[in-house]
Amino acid sequence: MRHETAALHAGYEIDPTTKAVAVPIYQTTSYAFDNTQHGADLFNLNVAGNIYTRIMNPTTAVLEARLAQLEGGIAALCVASGMAAITYAVQTLVSAGDNIIATKTLYGGTYNLFAHTLPHQGVEVRFVDPNRPEDIAALTDAKTKLVYCESIGNPAINVVDIPAFADAAHAQGLPLVVDNTVATPLLCPALALGADIVVESLTKYIGGHGNSIGGAIIDGGKFDWAAHAERFPQLTTPDASYHGVNYSEHFGAAAFIARARVVPLRNMGAAISPMNTFLILQGLETLALRMERHCDNALKVAQFLQNHEQVAWVNYPGLDNSPYKALIERDFGGKASGLLSFGLKDGREAGARFIDALQLFTRLVNIGDAKSLACHPATTTHRQLSDEELQAAGVSADLVRLSVGIEHIEDLLADLEQALAAV
Numbered sequence: 001m002r003h004e005t006a007a008l009h010a011g012y013e014i015d016p017t018t019k020a021v022a023v024p025i026y027q028t029t030s031y032a033f034d035n036t037q038h039g040a041d042l043f044n045l046n047v048a049g050n051i052y053t054r055i056m057n058p059t060t061a062v063l064e065a066r067l068a069q070l071e072g073g074i075a076a077l078c079v080a081s082g083m084a085a086i087t088y089a090v091q092t093l094v095s096a097g098d099n100i101i102a103t104k105t106l107y108g109g110t111y112n113l114f115a116h117t118l119p120h121q122g123v124e125v126r127f128v129d130p131n132r133p134e135d136i137a138a139l140t141d142a143k144t145k146l147v148y149c150e151s152i153g154n155p156a157i158n159v160v161d162i163p164a165f166a167d168a169a170h171a172q173g174l175p176l177v178v179d180n181t182v183a184t185p186l187l188c189p190a191l192a193l194g195a196d197i198v199v200e201s202l203t204k205y206i207g208g209h210g211n212s213i214g215g216a217i218i219d220g221g222k223f224d225w226a227a228h229a230e231r232f233p234q235l236t237t238p239d240a241s242y243h244g245v246n247y248s249e250h251f252g253a254a255a256f257i258a259r260a261r262v263v264p265l266r267n268m269g270a271a272i273s274p275m276n277t278f279l280i281l282q283g284l285e286t287l288a289l290r291m292e293r294h295c296d297n298a299l300k301v302a303q304f305l306q307n308h309e310q311v312a313w314v315n316y317p318g319l320d321n322s323p324y325k326a327l328i329e330r331d332f333g334g335k336a337s338g339l340l341s342f343g344l345k346d347g348r349e350a351g352a353r354f355i356d357a358l359q360l361f362t363r364l365v366n367i368g369d370a371k372s373l374a375c376h377p378a379t380t381t382h383r384q385l386s387d388e389e390l391q392a393a394g395v396s397a398d399l400v401r402l403s404v405g406i407e408h409i410e411d412l413l414a415d416l417e418q419a420l421a422a423v
């Protein structure tokens with residue numbers, strides 16, 4: 001199945017009992033065991049089946065299968081938010097005393113997790129320039145567990161050379177984890193480009209309607225954990241927290257995603273609700289159509305702003321003069337998603353006046369909604385960052401970020417025009 005088809009059909013066969021065509025919402029906490037032996041077999045991971053909705057749910061299983069297919073992975077795990085997905089992906093591989101390597105250009109929540117929360121838990125994060133994968137070797141030691149980047153950075157809107165990052169990570173025996181939230185599998189085949197694990201916020205383009213928070217981890221199944229057994233004891237030695245299971249031996253290629261489910265998710269518990277899964281499945285059905293319009297509208301908005309006398313600069317990777325245009329052509333099928341940023345010649349104050357004058361674009365901090373959105377990161381999502389940290393994250397004080405929706409392009413341009421006139 002191609003993307004458009006998989007988004008509608010993958011992972012669900014018409015329910016044999018009820019003949020329901022829409023994916024049913026299994027709003028249940030628990031599942032009955034046939035007998036004591038069946039219960040024991042389920043807990044021992046000897047037979048597949050449902051136990052408790054914190055760990056698995058049949059509605060969520062459809063979304064997991066669908067996302068795994070769209071990303072080209074072998075299995076997926078859905079959790080309560082994008083942040084929970086990122087946290088659990090990291091915690092599947094790290095223990096206190098370990099370190100990870102991450103690009104400096106990150107989503108604000110991820111930056112806080114990496115720069116503050118993980119270090120408090122004994123995990124060091126070493127930041128690397130997103131344009132310098134060659135620096136990964138010097139940052140790696142025996143305690144390094146993974147390399148992390150965003151395929152399209154939010155809010156810096158930079159594009160990472162995933163094949164180059166994958167090669168640099170693999171040369172050190174490290175897996176590459178890619179946050180594919182902004183690009184989505186429709187634009188960026190991160191696993192095929194060399195990533196080993198994909199994480200994403202389902203809250204954004206995949207759900208697409210700004211009504212449900214969710215996150216996913218997708219396992220490419222290609223990283224050979226057993227070949228690097230000393231670096232990854234969590235996957236290659238018996239786990240006392242789960243009846244001494246050795247994930248690599250028991251689950252083979254699916255060792256990573258199995259541990260993500262039965263350790264971080266089972267023990268820390270950020271489960272997604274079946275209702276949110278259902279709403280995200282509903283949104284996912286039209287992802288392909290929406291992404292086409294998001295990309296077309298964003299390019300037209302970027303070109304409009306670039307030609308406007310009040311605008312100092314525009315950053316949209318789909319513009320011909322963008323330093324990322326070549327990567328967008330090579331790896332993303334020429335499409336650059338719906339996020340762009342720009343600055344006004346009059347600077348920070350003018351940016352604030354512009355935001356206040358918008359009538360159709362909504363002022364908020366989400367992205368990827370079907371509706372157009374605007375925000376000023378320096379005073380909202382990134383307000384806890386110092387000026388130096390802002391610069392390293394690719395966020396200047398005057399930066400206005402637009403998440404261009406799927407409205408009629410003329411209505412969007414008219415709103416931007418009147419807001420610029422009001423400045």
Ligand SMILES: *Cc1c(COP(=O)(O)O)cnc(C)c1O
Pocket residue numbers: 081082083084107109110150153154179181182200201202203204213214215367
């Ligand atoms: C929003 C976002 C996240 C976090 O997702 P939530 O669902 O809000 O927890 C992670 N990465 C990127 C790139 C995002 O835009």
